[in-house]
Amino acid sequence: MSFETVSTNKAFGGVQGVYRHASSATGTPMTFSVYVPPHEDGAKLPVLWYLSGLTCTHANVTEKGEYRRACAEAGVIFVAPDTSPRGEGVIDVPDYDFGQGAGFYVDATQAPWSEHFHMRSYLEDELPALLAAEFPMADMGRQGITGHSMGGHGALTIGLRNPERFRSVSAFAPIVAPAQVPWGQKALGGYLGDDPAAWRTHDAVALIEDGARLPELLVDQGDADNFLAEQLRPQLLADACAAAGIPLTLRLQPGYDHSYYFVSTFLAEHVAWHAARLKA
Amino acid sequence: MSFETVSTNKAFGGVQGVYRHASSATGTPMTFSVYVPPHEDGAKLPVLWYLSGLTCTHANVTEKGEYRRACAEAGVIFVAPDTSPRGEGVIDVPDYDFGQGAGFYVDATQAPWSEHFHMRSYLEDELPALLAAEFPMADMGRQGITGHSMGGHGALTIGLRNPERFRSVSAFAPIVAPAQVPWGQKALGGYLGDDPAAWRTHDAVALIEDGARLPELLVDQGDADNFLAEQLRPQLLADACAAAGIPLTLRLQPGYDHSYYFVSTFLAEHVAWHAARLKA
Numbered sequence: 017m018s019f020e021t022v023s024t025n026k027a028f029g030g031v032q033g034v035y036r037h038a039s040s041a042t043g044t045p046m047t048f049s050v051y052v053p054p055h056e057d058g059a060k061l062p063v064l065w066y067l068s069g070l071t072c073t074h075a076n077v078t079e080k081g082e083y084r085r086a087c088a089e090a091g092v093i094f095v096a097p098d099t100s101p102r103g104e105g106v107i108d109v110p111d112y113d114f115g116q117g118a119g120f121y122v123d124a125t126q127a128p129w130s131e132h133f134h135m136r137s138y139l140e141d142e143l144p145a146l147l148a149a150e151f152p153m154a155d156m157g158r159q160g161i162t163g164h165s166m167g168g169h170g171a172l173t174i175g176l177r178n179p180e181r182f183r184s185v186s187a188f189a190p191i192v193a194p195a196q197v198p199w200g201q202k203a204l205g206g207y208l209g210d211d212p213a214a215w216r217t218h219d220a221v222a223l224i225e226d227g228a229r230l231p232e233l234l235v236d237q238g239d240a241d242n243f244l245a246e247q248l249r250p251q252l253l254a255d256a257c258a259a260a261g262i263p264l265t266l267r268l269q270p271g272y273d274h275s276y277y278f279v280s281t282f283l284a285e286h287v288a289w290h291a292a293r294l295k296a
Numbered sequence: 297m298s299f300e301t302v303s304t305n306k307a308f309g310g311v312q313g314v315y316r317h318a319s320s321a322t323g324t325p326m327t328f329s330v331y332v333p334p335h336e337d338g339a340k341l342p343v344l345w346y347l348s349g350l351t352c353t354h355a356n357v358t359e360k361g362e363y364r365r366a367c368a369e370a371g372v373i374f375v376a377p378d379t380s381p382r383g384e385g386v387i388d389v390p391d392y393d394f395g396q397g398a399g400f401y402v403d404a405t406q407a408p409w410s411e412h413f414h415m416r417s418y419l420e421d422e423l424p425a426l427l428a429a430e431f432p433m434a435d436m437g438r439q440g441i442t443g444h445s446m447g448g449h450g451a452l453t454i455g456l457r458n459p460e461r462f463r464s465v466s467a468f469a470p471i472v473a474p475a476q477v478p479w480g481q482k483a484l485g486g487y488l489g490d491d492p493a494a495w496r497t498h499d500a501v502a503l504i505e506d507g508a509r510l511p512e513l514l515v516d517q518g519d520a521d522n523f524l525a526e527q528l529r530p531q532l533l534a535d536a537c538a539a540a541g542i543p544l545t546l547r548l549q550p551g552y553d554h555s556y557y558f559v560s561t562f563l564a565e566h567v568a569w570h571a572a573r574l575k576a
Binding site: 026281 | 312
């Protein structure tokens with residue numbers, strides 16, 4: 017196995033695929049999904065990355081995200097990676113918020129996690145290179161990124177660290193300041209060690225405080241989200257963006273929770289928002 | 297438990313709920329989902345029933361069907377029942393195409409299935425009465441029905457037997473003539489006994505041959521569906537409709553398979569098709 021097709025299904029005129037490959041970044045097999053919308057032969061299409069939240073694989077958004085119609089209409093490729101390395105040879109704990117399914121998009125420096133948990137390198141280097149090689153219709157000069165919860169954290173931090181790669185960044189109910197909330201303190205401490213100075217490049221608010229900039233930012237957040245007050249705290253992002261002069265559209269959606277019923281309601285709008293910025 | 301709410305989530309401005317109740321028809325707890333779109337207080341909304349296929353519960357279409365946007369736009373309630381009685385006290389076999397998850401929407405007459413497998417009575421009598429009682433915004437004078445595979449069989453047969461109840465009937469990759477295909481011969485023989493005369497009220501083609509009529513019919517079928525030639529055989533329905541003068545729109549969708557990637561691609565169109573017929 018270097019790159020293999022797990023499944024392909026026609027959907028909304030395009031192809032929803034699931035693929036697996038031997039990752040050198042994580043030292044494990046990794047699975048991801050790609051939706052390629054209908055397109056003319058030889059066309060080059062923009063790419064929207066979607067990073068998933070705690071406990072998820074590529075499958076959650078692929079099955080429940082309701083993004084394909086919007087991607088087909090806008091001509092956008094949609095890529096959904098896994099959230100961590102997995103498998104028998106990979107260390108794990110029973111916690112839902114640490115270990116397998118909870119990679120937090122960092123390169124772990126602390127044993128035993130440092131053996132496989134290299135999701136930053138995987139997403140910043142390996143997977144985009146693989147995508148470019150295997151999907152010739154993917155225009156890697158036009159990439160956007162979004163994500164949900166832990167994946168919103170991933171989208172914001174990867175977007176802030178790589179402004180030359182991503183033209184557009186958005187998020188759903190993101191963990192905006194992991195260094196300041198329990199989920200993030202546990203994960204960043206466990207993967208990166210106790211010194212919070214090492215956490216700042218994996219914390220969207222700290223990255224902005226330290227000078228990272230984006231042209232604009234779109235964030236949707238349900239106001240009935242159980243994790244809002246303790247883990248997500250979008251006001252910290254709003255304050256950091258205001259201080260830095262980053263135009264943030266933060267939409268507090270009344271009555272919506274943290275589930276895929278929330279994500280799927282607004283994901284098509286995010287696809288269209290990214291598409292508008294990726295079309296030029 | 298007479299009627300309890302398992303979960304509710306806001307989605308597309310409405311509420312996706314999952315409910316459970318003690319069914320007198322099956323003698324078991326039964327779970328189903330209802331999506332109620334955003335609406336004015338006191339409004340009465342048409343109801344679209346969706347019957348699921350082999351191995352499914354209410355959850356498959358609820359998570360993967362991508363119907364909520366269309367239901368919100370059209371103002372249609374969407375109801376997704378389970379496909380059989382379930383649980384420890386319910387007889388089962390390991391087969392995916394018989395027993396739990398494969399009720400075939402009949403009232404079984406053969407022991408041991410006749411104790412609990414009464415999906416016909418459940419869907420023709422008990423669940424609509426419960427819906428009317430518990431969902432005051434449901435206009436039971438305006439009902440449509442659709443379904444997938446075994447659930448397409450259910451939608452067609454229940455629709456054909458109850459033309460006064462349903463204004464609109466459609467199906468996705470339905471088993472149109474169970475008496476003539478292996479899935480159906482196994483199920484109808486097992487639940488109803490060896491005499492094929494007892495099967496005719498549970499076979500859409502036979503019902504039409506025996507005089508049942510509908511004003512029109514919409515069927516989508518993927519031409520890359522693995523079950524097309526042996527189990528589904530839509531031409532049998534086309535022939536029966538032609539002979540009976542029932543206007544059938546049979547759309548053979550190129551490249552689509554039997555999965556929810558197929559259903560979700562076209563379900564919004566079916567919602568709109570039903571809504572147009574239920575709005576008057």
